Amino acid sequence: MSQDIWVVVETLRGAVMDITYTSLAAGRILADGLGIRLVAVLLGHNAEPLAGTLGTADSVIYVDHASLADFTPEAYRRTISGLAKELAPRAILFGHTSMGMDIACGVSLDLNAPLISSCERVKLEDGRPWYSSPTCGGKIIAEGPIPDPVCVLTIVPGGYKPEAVRLPGPKEVVRMAPSAALEGLRITLKKYIEPQAADVDIAKEPMLVAVGRGIQQADNIALAEALAQALGGVVCGSRPVVDQGWLPVPRLVGKSGVSVKPKCYVALGVSGAPEHVEGISGAELIIAINTDPRAPIFNVAHFGTLLSMFDLLPALTEKIRQAPRP
Amino acid sequence: MHIVVPIKLAPDLVEDLEIDAGGAALDRTFLRLIINEFDDHAIEQAFLLKERGGGQVTIVAPDLEGADDVLYTAAAKGADRLIKLIGDFSAGVNCHALARTLAKVIGDLHPDLVLTGVQAHDDLDGAVGPLLAEHLGMPYLGYVAGLTVSDGKCMARKEYPGGLVAEMDVALPAVFGIQAAEKPPRYVVTSLITQAMKSATIEEIETGEFDSGGAAAVERMSRLEATTHAEMIEGSTDQVADKLVAVLRERGLLAPRG
Numbered sequence: 001m002s003q004d005i006w007v008v009v010e011t012l013r014g015a016v017m018d019i020t021y022t023s024l025a026a027g028r029i030l031a032d033g034l035g036i037r038l039v040a041v042l043l044g045h046n047a048e049p050l051a052g053t054l055g056t057a058d059s060v061i062y063v064d065h066a067s068l069a070d071f072t073p074e075a076y077r078r079t080i081s082g083l084a085k086e087l088a089p090r091a092i093l094f095g096h097t098s099m100g101m102d103i104a105c106g107v108s109l110d111l112n113a114p115l116i117s118s119c120e121r122v123k124l125e126d127g128r129p130w131y132s133s134p135t136c137g138g139k140i141i142a143e144g145p146i147p148d149p150v151c152v153l154t155i156v157p158g159g160y161k162p163e164a165v166r167l168p169g170p171k172e173v174v175r176m177a178p179s180a181a182l183e184g185l186r187i188t189l190k191k192y193i194e195p196q197a198a199d200v201d202i203a204k205e206p207m208l209v210a211v212g213r214g215i216q217q218a219d220n221i222a223l224a225e226a227l228a229q230a231l232g233g234v235v236c237g238s239r240p241v242v243d244q245g246w247l248p249v250p251r252l253v254g255k256s257g258v259s260v261k262p263k264c265y266v267a268l269g270v271s272g273a274p275e276h277v278e279g280i281s282g283a284e285l286i287i288a289i290n291t292d293p294r295a296p297i298f299n300v301a302h303f304g305t306l307l308s309m310f311d312l313l314p315a316l317t318e319k320i321r322q323a324p325r326p
Numbered sequence: 327m328h329i330v331v332p333i334k335l336a337p338d339l340v341e342d343l344e345i346d347a348g349g350a351a352l353d354r355t356f357l358r359l360i361i362n363e364f365d366d367h368a369i370e371q372a373f374l375l376k377e378r379g380g381g382q383v384t385i386v387a388p389d390l391e392g393a394d395d396v397l398y399t400a401a402a403k404g405a406d407r408l409i410k411l412i413g414d415f416s417a418g419v420n421c422h423a424l425a426r427t428l429a430k431v432i433g434d435l436h437p438d439l440v441l442t443g444v445q446a447h448d449d450l451d452g453a454v455g456p457l458l459a460e461h462l463g464m465p466y467l468g469y470v471a472g473l474t475v476s477d478g479k480c481m482a483r484k485e486y487p488g489g490l491v492a493e494m495d496v497a498l499p500a501v502f503g504i505q506a507a508e509k510p511p512r513y514v515v516t517s518l519i520t521q522a523m524k525s526a527t528i529e530e531i532e533t534g535e536f537d538s539g540g541a542a543a544v545e546r547m548s549r550l551e552a553t554t555h556a557e558m559i560e561g562s563t564d565q566v567a568d569k570l571v572a573v574l575r576e577r578g579l580l581a582p583r584g
Contacts, residue, residue, distance in 0.1 A: 012486055072494065073467060098469035098486050101445070101503075105456035106466070114542040115422075115452045131542070134550070137339045137447045140352070144545040151542060154452075186465040186497040190481070195489030207579070231574075232581030243367070244510045249489060256469070256485045256505065264579050271339065273447070285577060287570060288556060294342065296550060303573055304556035305566050316567040323571050325582055 003149075005031040006089040008080060009042040009054065010099050012071070013192065016050055018162040019095035024056040025160030026122045026153075027093050030146070031058070033124035036090060040170070043079055045069035048173065055169020061087075062175050067182040074185045077103035081110035082180035084150075091129075091146060096154035098256070108152035115152045118274070120159040122146070134158075137273045138296035157278040198250030200234050206263040207233025208283075210253055211241050212276070214269015214290060214309065218246045223313045224268055230320040236260070238276045254279035268309045272297025289313075327381030327475065329372040330437040331400075332428045334454060335359040335390045336446045345547045352448075352547070354418060359392045364443025370507035371473060372441050373404055379475055382406045384435060386428065388415045394528065395519075401526035402518040408526060413533035421451045423538040428454070429461030431531050437499055439480065444468045444503035451541030459501035467496055468503030 005027045010017040024040065031038035040057035042050060045068055051060040061083065067075045080103065084092060092107065094100030096118055108115040118133040129146040131153060146153070202208060209228040211221060221235065228235045237247040238254060253260055255275040261282030268289050270276060277300055280286065288301035289309045298304045305312065337343060338358040346353040372383045384407040385400040387393040397408040411427060419427070432440060440462070442455035459466035471491075472483035475498070484492045485505055496502075559569045574580050 012490070017487070070492075074465060098484060101453060102456065102466065102468050105452040106460055108452070108540065109457070109460050114540060116542045117449055117452050133450055135448055135450055136337055136343055136352075139339060139343055139550055140345075141548050141550060142350075142450055142544045143547070144350075144543050147542050186500070187467055188495045190493045190495055193483070193491040193493060195491075207581070231579070239506075240363070243506045252489070256487060256489075258488060264574065264577070285573075285579070286556075287573070292340075294550070298556040298558070299550065301556040303559055303570070305559045305570075307563060307566055311563050312566060315563050316570055319567045319571045320574070320580065323575060323580055325580055 003088065003090040004037045004039040006084070006092045007038070007040050007057065008092060008094050008100070009040050009050070010095050010097060011044060011047065011050055014047070014050070016053055017095065017097070019097055019100070019155065019157060021056070021162035021165045022157050022160050023093045023095060023155040024054070025165045026119070026155055028056055028165065029122050030091060030129050034090070034129060039089070041080065041083065043068040043076060051170055051173050052168060053166050055167030056165040057170050060170045060173045062173050063178055064175065065178050065182060067185065068178070070189045071099050072185065072187050072189055073102040074187050075182050077106045078180035078182065079178045081107050082178065083176065084111055086179055089150065090148065091151045091153060094152070094154045096156045100154050104152050104154045111150055111152070113150040113152045114147045116146065117154045118156050119153045120156050134274055137271055138277070139294055156274050158274060158281070196249050202234065202236045202251060202253065202260055203258050205234050205260070207231045208236050208260060208262045208264070209233055209266045209268065210236050210238065210270055211247070211268050212238040212270030213240045215241060218244070220310070221246055223309065227266065227313055227317045227320070230317045231264070238270050238273070267297050267301065268313070270297050271295045272300060327375070327379060327438045328384065328436065329375060329381060329439045329441060330384045330386060330432050330435055331365070331368050331372050331441050332386040332432065332454065332458070333365040333369070333396060334362045334424065334443065334446050335388065335392055335396070336362045336448050339447065343549065345549060350544045350547050351418065354416065359390055361392070361396045362443045362446040364445060364504060366511045367507040368441040368443050368504040369400055369403070370509065370511040371504050373512070374508055375439070375473060375475060376404070384409060386411065386431060388419070388424065389413060390415050397528055398522045398526060399514060399519050401522040402514045403512055408528045410528050410530050411533045412530045413536065419536050420538045420541045421449055421454050421457055422540040423536040425454050425457035425461055426537050427533045428458050432458070433462055439475070439498060440464070440501040441504050442501065444470070444505045450544065453503060455501055455503035462501065464499050464501050465496055466501045466503065467494060469505045470502045471506040472508050473502065
């Protein structure tokens with residue numbers, strides 16, 4: 001029984017994803033608190049150099065196989081489950097992401113391990129490891145012990161900053177062959193499709209006006225456009241707005257969109273669901289306009305108001321236009 | 327081609343959420359439930375596939391307040407078969423229990439595709455889609471925003487951060503977690519829903535006992551105390567606008583004119 005804490009490394013086209021470092025930060029707390037080792041599990045093909053930034057882990061298990069060159073759910077899941085059956089980790093941490101969520105459920109069933117999803121923070125309480133997961137769009141926090149002898153968790157961004165744990169290393173790399181058969185896969189990667197070309201790159205814009213579900217209808221986007229124009233910025237949005245086709249995909253901020261780092265981010269009717277907030281952690285100033293006093297956006301915003309955007313925006317836009325410049 | 331879409335009802339986040347007396351679950355007394363928004367996209371994707379390649383769309387919903395509305399609305403949009411799972415869902419069921427229950431019913435329907443919303447905002451034990459796929463013995467692919475079916479397999483467009491898409495071939499039958507339909511969910515006028523209430527039939531299937539094993543226990547729940555971070559600006563429209571302009575000016579964020 002190794003009873004290590006495992007973090008499954010997420011890589012996409014030769015780069016380690018930030019969520020891996022967030023998970024390593026959480027894993028480090030658990031491993032230190034329990035006095036056990038933190039192990040990063042890296043799958044790939046000719047990808048061993050990627051272990052070079054996983055120095056927060058005590059050890060890296062690297063599994064190389066042609067079928068693991070790119071993420072596909074079955075090959076990755078079989079490999080992780082096979083390793084875990086052999087080495088018996090105490091907990092396995094995945095990202096709560098497009099990759100992690102494809103396989104965490106399957107791995108938990110393979111191992112008969114309880115599953116905790118959307119975990120943002122972990123801690124030791126009376127010697128027991130605990131999870132804390134935001135739920136219901138971030139309005140509710142659920143907490144509980146991380147069951148033993150084995151548990152699978154999916155980690156959301158927000159609890160720990162990736163930069164702090166992106167360390168050179170690691171102390172050792174253990175190469176292992178896949179213990180599970182990787183033939184007869186029912187899901188295969190055909191190709192990647194590059195993101196739709198953007199008229200503006202919102203990742204580089206210093207002034208952003210973001211619209212959320214509270215904008216109510218497509219016609220109201222004009223109010224946001226007017227404010228953005230007065231600020232010398234551009235309009236972006238959260239998932240529901242883009243899914244409605246009211247803004248083009250390159251304007252999507254958050255988990256499946258763009259991570260932005262503007263000098264100023266004005267959030268109009270954006271609730272602040274975790275998937276959105278993860279894309280704005282780099283914003284220098286966040287102003288939230290939302291009529292819901294319990295909207296989680298107010299927990300990341302620097303300034304907020306409960307006034308209706310429909311009342312406030314015409315006045316605000318006009319005052320910005322008229323304001324004397326230095 | 328038979329497409330089955332199981333839907334989940336989730337708390338309406340516009341309403342205030344309360345914790346029950348036990349302190350570890352939502353108080354469901356006055357909880358308003360609505361269709362999980364990703365499931366709405368799964369339904370839309372099913373209709374888009376049916377329009378392109380023909381087939382049958384079956385919608386499955388648990389017996390909760392709002393389920394009939396969801397089912398009749400789907401019928402008005404073109405669903406062929408409506409199934410309501412009868413059981414005691416009132417105390418809430420987790421993803422593990424719902425997936426096991428759905429698997430028993432959906433397995434008998436012999437679907438080619440099962441489309442689920444990729445997640446629901448109140449999931450704490452994974453998601454219904456991947457758990458359901460396990461119980462059905464089918465492959466699962468999630469975060470999908472686009473599907474094309476031909477020759478017994480399906481080409482799925484899977485989303486990654488930053489707008490990158492992976493095109494994957496998936497052998498059918500399979501379960502997909504839909505992130506977004508290729509088009510926004512269609513709108514249907516109330517008169518068509520009223521008509522569907524008269525003409526469509528909801529089949530009822532008993533579920534038996536739930537098995538919720540596989541989730542970790544929730545020991546405490548708390549409401550996020552909002553506004554712990556933001557400095558809230560109060561006052562009239564003019565006062566708030568003035569203050570915000572002052573904030574921008576102090577930080578040198580008012581762009582030069584021109």
